[in-house]
Amino acid sequence: MLGIHDPLLFLLSGLVLNMTPGPDTAYIVGRSVQMGWRGGAAAALGISTGCLVHVFASAIGLSALLMASATAFAAVKWAGAAYLVYLGFTQLFARPPAAAAEADAPAVAADASLRQVFWQGALTNVLNPKVAMFFLAFIPQFVAADAAHKP
Structure with missing residues (x-):
């Protein structure tokens, strides 16, 4: 049918793993503290998008490539580290907006920063090689060996 055995256990395991605290x-x-519920929702949607990228990569075998190739793993690890350094420097050297400019166009700034929060969450998750390794180790446990369509 779907190629998954124990779907209830898979769902329960996924919920428990998503509730445990971590970098995401x-x-x-x-972001919720900084921007309110909208910022938290944008961050959660971005991280979820990053997880979907990992699920797709796992389904087509890219996660297995990361596991097998030390060079590919190192490339993703260094790309993730460079992105985190970039985020750190942009936060460190960011200037707070002037009160007058903020009063004139608050909606435009909020939309732009919510978009940024979404993409930052997605990139932070996609560039985390530990997440790829997790998907490589976790998801195959629930794929039926005799399934016609494993992805």
Whole structure:
């Protein structure tokens, strides 16, 4: 049928793993504190998009390539580290907006920053090689060996 055995156990395991705190949870909480529920929702949607990228990569075998190739793993690891350094420097050297400019166009700034929060969450998740390794180790446990369509 779907190629999944124990779908209830898979769903329960996925929920428990999503509720445990980690870097993604810290990012969502930080953005929620900084920007309110809209910022937290944008961060959660971005991280979820990053997870979907990992699910797709796992289905087509890219996660297995990362596991097998030390060079590919190192490239993703360094790209993720460079992105985190970039985010750190942009936060460190960002200037707060002037009160007058903020009063004139608050809606435009909020939309732009929500878009940024979404993409930052997605990139932070996609460039985390530990997430790829997790999907490589977790998802195959629930794929039926005799399934016609494993992806």
